[in-house]
Amino acid sequence: MEKLFNRKVTVTLKYIVVAFVSSLMLMLIMSSFAKREYAISGFLTVGLIAIALTYLTNYSIPMKFFLPGMLFLFAFVVGPILYTVAMSGFQYSTGNYISKPVAIERIIATGIRPDANQTTFDIIVGEDNAKNLEILASDPTNKVYFLSTATTKTDLDPATVAVDGNGDATKAPGFHPLTPDQQNAVDQKLADTRFKYSSAYFITIEGSNVASLKSQTLTFNSSTDTFTNVQTGAIYKDNGRGDYANVANKAEFLQPGWRAPIWFSNYTKLFTDPQIRKPLIKVFIWTMVFASLTVLTQFALGLFVAMIMNRKLFGRRIYRSIFILPYAMPSIMSILIWGGMFDTEFGAINHLFGTHVHWFQNAMYARAAVIIVNLWLGFPYFYLICSGALQAIPAELSEAAAIDGASNRQIFRKITMPLLLQVVSPLLVASFAFNFNNFNIIYLLTGGGPSNTLGGDVAGSTDILISYTYKIAFGAGTQNLGLASAISVVIFIIIASISLYGIRRSKVLDSFK
Amino acid sequence: MKKFLKEDLWRHAFALVICFFVLFPIYLVFLSALSPTGSLQVTSFIPKTISFRNFHMLFSSPTIPYLVWMKNSIMIAGTVAILSVVIGAASAFAFSRLRFKGKKQGLQLLLLVQMFPAILSLSAVYVIMERVYSFAPRIGLGTQPGLLLVYMGGAMGVNIWLLKGFVDSIPLELDEAARVDGASAVQTYWLIFVPLAAPVLAVVSLLSFIGTFNEFILARLFLVDMHARTIAVGLQGFISGQYASNWGPFAAGSIIASIPLVAIFLSLQKYIISGLTAGSVKG
Numbered sequence: 199m200e201k202l203f204n205r206k207v208t209v210t211l212k213y214i215v216v217a218f219v220s221s222l223m224l225m226l227i228m229s230s231f232a233k234r235e236y237a238i239s240g241f242l243t244v245g246l247i248a249i250a251l252t253y254l255t256n257y258s259i260p261m262k263f264f265l266p267g268m269l270f271l272f273a274f275v276v277g278p279i280l281y282t283v284a285m286s287g288f289q290y291s292t293g294n295y296i297s298k299p300v301a302i303e304r305i306i307a308t309g310i311r312p313d314a315n316q317t318t319f320d321i322i323v324g325e326d327n328a329k330n331l332e333i334l335a336s337d338p339t340n341k342v343y344f345l346s347t348a349t350t351k352t353d354l355d356p357a358t359v360a361v362d363g364n365g366d367a368t369k370a371p372g373f374h375p376l377t378p379d380q381q382n383a384v385d386q387k388l389a390d391t392r393f394k395y396s397s398a399y400f401i402t403i404e405g406s407n408v409a410s411l412k413s414q415t416l417t418f419n420s421s422t423d424t425f426t427n428v429q430t431g432a433i434y435k436d437n438g439r440g441d442y443a444n445v446a447n448k449a450e451f452l453q454p455g456w457r458a459p460i461w462f463s464n465y466t467k468l469f470t471d472p473q474i475r476k477p478l479i480k481v482f483i484w485t486m487v488f489a490s491l492t493v494l495t496q497f498a499l500g501l502f503v504a505m506i507m508n509r510k511l512f513g514r515r516i517y518r519s520i521f522i523l524p525y526a527m528p529s530i531m532s533i534l535i536w537g538g539m540f541d542t543e544f545g546a547i548n549h550l551f552g553t554h555v556h557w558f559q560n561a562m563y564a565r566a567a568v569i570i571v572n573l574w575l576g577f578p579y580f581y582l583i584c585s586g587a588l589q590a591i592p593a594e595l596s597e598a599a600a601i602d603g604a605s606n607r608q609i610f611r612k613i614t615m616p617l618l619l620q621v622v623s624p625l626l627v628a629s630f631a632f633n634f635n636n637f638n639i640i641y642l643l644t645g646g647g648p649s650n651t652l653g654g655d656v657a658g659s660t661d662i663l664i665s666y667t668y669k670i671a672f673g674a675g676t677q678n679l680g681l682a683s684a685i686s687v688v689i690f691i692i693i694a695s696i697s698l699y700g701i702r703r704s705k706v707l708d709s710f711k
Numbered sequence: 712m713k714k715f716l717k718e719d720l721w722r723h724a725f726a727l728v729i730c731f732f733v734l735f736p737i738y739l740v741f742l743s744a745l746s747p748t749g750s751l752q753v754t755s756f757i758p759k760t761i762s763f764r765n766f767h768m769l770f771s772s773p774t775i776p777y778l779v780w781m782k783n784s785i786m787i788a789g790t791v792a793i794l795s796v797v798i799g800a801a802s803a804f805a806f807s808r809l810r811f812k813g814k815k816q817g818l819q820l821l822l823l824v825q826m827f828p829a830i831l832s833l834s835a836v837y838v839i840m841e842r843v844y845s846f847a848p849r850i851g852l853g854t855q856p857g858l859l860l861v862y863m864g865g866a867m868g869v870n871i872w873l874l875k876g877f878v879d880s881i882p883l884e885l886d887e888a889a890r891v892d893g894a895s896a897v898q899t900y901w902l903i904f905v906p907l908a909a910p911v912l913a914v915v916s917l918l919s920f921i922g923t924f925n926e927f928i929l930a931r932l933f934l935v936d937m938h939a940r941t942i943a944v945g946l947q948g949f950i951s952g953q954y955a956s957n958w959g960p961f962a963a964g965s966i967i968a969s970i971p972l973v974a975i976f977l978s979l980q981k982y983i984i985s986g987l988t989a990g991s992v993k994g
Contacts, residue, residue: 226847233846238839259896263805264817266798267867274864275824278832281839503729506722517726519977520733526976527737528925530943531965534950535736538958544752546739574732582980635828638927642947664830671834672932679834686831697826 216253282683289440291678294455301456309416317411320366324375338365346393464684477657485662489633495573500580525578533642536571561659587621627700640665740962749959765959780945792920795866803874825868858933877911914982
């Protein structure tokens with residue numbers, strides 16, 4: 199031990215670790231900077247400087263203890279929290295997923311149309327002498343032959359050009375055809391290149407040896423930040439919500455949009471947009487009911503069991519080991535097993551009771567199933583807590599009360615319960631807060647269902663806020679990360695107030711010195 | 712005897728009812744795992760034939776990389792458990808023993824941060840890791856190291872909080888004595904605190920291990936590749952949508968995955984429970 203903490207050894211070890219971590223971070227800083235992820239590389243740079251300052255100087259001793267934990271907390275907890283708050287102020291959803299410059303590029307790239315005659319050319323893909331992509335285009339019917347790159351077009355004399363049986367040009371001076379393998383390698387670049395034809399028209403590649411004549415329909419004017427459809431004359435303007443909208447018809451957007459700051463719109467939408475507000479209220483009520491019922495049933499059964507066992511009883515240790523089994527098993531497995539047991543056709547529950555209940559197709563049954571399963575999962579926790587608390591209550595109190603003539607019920611209500619609640623109430627609050635966000639049980643047992651998807655319902659009957667938020671963010675339909683973030687922030691405010699209330703009562707804040 | 716009837720009989724009666732409630736699903740898992748059909752359907756609650764076909768399938772079927780999933784789960788949960796406690800213990804020690812400016816604010820911030828359910832910032836984590844993937848594909852979205860990093864961050868708040876509670880209960884005299892003898896804070900930490908707190912650190916790592924082993928949603932979002940999955944994601948994907956057909960192997964897999972956790976839990980229940988209450992009483 200002494201040897202291990204020999205100063206030379208530890209100092210060397212410290213430098214090795216610091217050097218290793220720093221070089222890793224430096225690598226990440228450089229690669230993130232190259233990909234223009236400035237926020238991430240900025241964070242990493244600050245982290246790197248902090249590491250150097252902390253471990254190479256003696257500026258702050260506490261920091262030596264805090265820094266690693268702090269870096270992780272900031273990177274993966276505080277950072278995402280701030281990012282969530284930021285995202286909630288953006289139009290950030292399917293169709294508005296990219297940045298504005300990228301969206302403009304995409305609109306320009308897709309806003310093209312074929313020329314009136316739908317002209318096509320037979321082509322050979324190759325390179326010019328300067329290794330630029332070049333095509334050798336032939337229109338055998340009209341005997342038109344030319345070479346074209348992104349910037350130049352060279353007409354060839356039909357009289358001298360070498361043609362094959364179809365009348366397609368086969369070679370041209372300064373043109374080097376690509377092999378199929380080479381062509382595959384530049385596939386994406388080929389598809390994106392616009393080969394020169396005339397000032398209004400250009401050529402895009404359609405297949406390995408066909409290309410067609412196109413012109414730009416949507417033209418972008420960067421000084422006014424508008425798109426104009428040259429065919430219809432329609433003008434599309436940035437509507438401030440992440441889309442270019444037709445000036446004449448505000449509901450017509452160009453695709454794609456981009457993620458644009460819309461400040462508090464996601465929050466106001468929660469209260470004003472009936473399509474969001476209605477399911478949200480429904481889900482919120484069920485969340486409250488679910489969390490309260492869960493805590494109540496778990497606590498009631500846990501307390502009941504603790505009271506039964508609060509006495510020397512034959513086989514008490516065996517009972518105890520059995521009762522805490524649900525708590526010891528991995529909850530994911532238990533939930534999935536219960537899911538199978540509630541199956542209508544094959545499930546053990548219908549088999550046991552000889553019924554044919556559609557547990558997960560009926561809203562009320564599904565809710566009952568969720569509560570039952572959660573009771574099974576959670577009552578052992580309260581059993582353990584309550585039996586500990588019951589044993590801590592001095593026996594003298596109830597004995598004294600009994601001598602004074604109090605009945606068992608009176609002893610329970612006037613002495614045991616108040617003392618117990620004093621210990622347990624912060625845990626009840628914590629359990630409420632936990633179940634408020636108990637995603638696993640909902641997602642794995644019912645998936646939030648049943649829901650009337652035909653009626654356009656996103657929220658199912660057993661969806662709680664967190665599973666509803668998950669559906670909004672990662673669901674099968676439109677994914678709206680901005681809206682989901684706004685709901686997350688609201689949930690956090692609720693949870694934080696509940697927990698802070700619990701903490702205030704447990705007086706833990708007073709112990710901070 | 713009369714007293715027994717009056718006092719104990721009803722207790723046993725209720726206890727047995729609750730035992731039935733608790734054991735029913737567990738019994739069924741064993742029933743399905745040992746049945747030769749492997750289907751969810753319960754034909755009889757008493758097994759007529761016992762077969763190990765389902766267990767055999769887990770280890771031999773090429774479509775169920777069960778052992779790989781198990782290995783992934785143990786590796787990920789184990790790494791998180793050890794590293795997050797090693798890192799968290801240092802912070803907890805500083806919060807509990809060192810004096811510095813801003814300690815109160817720091818604790819309040821920690822309290823607030825560890826209350827924030829990780830799942831709420833799920834979409835943010837997703838988007839951030841998607842960006843990380845763009846420049847560092849090895850630690851971004853869809854990779855185990857990426858998931859590990861996110862878990863580490865998530866475990867940090869709770870672990871520091873939990874460990875601080877334990878550290879507070881270790882008597883001050885020892886490290887004061889060390890300091891009088893001229894030990895620095897770093898030396899006190901390594902030579903006095905770590906050996907003393909070793910059992911506590913072990914318990915918190917265990918809690919951390921169980922928590923990570925049970926984590927589902929991040930793992931599901933991150934690990935798409937069949938061979939990268941954890942046991943929870945693997946088994947879930949394996950029965951979702953087709954409860955009936957894969958039920959037997961699923962039950963067998965659940966039993967094997969549960970045994971180590973249940974064993975750990977039952978043998979260390981005293982410590983684990985005190986840890987759980989300490990953590991939640993204080994936040």
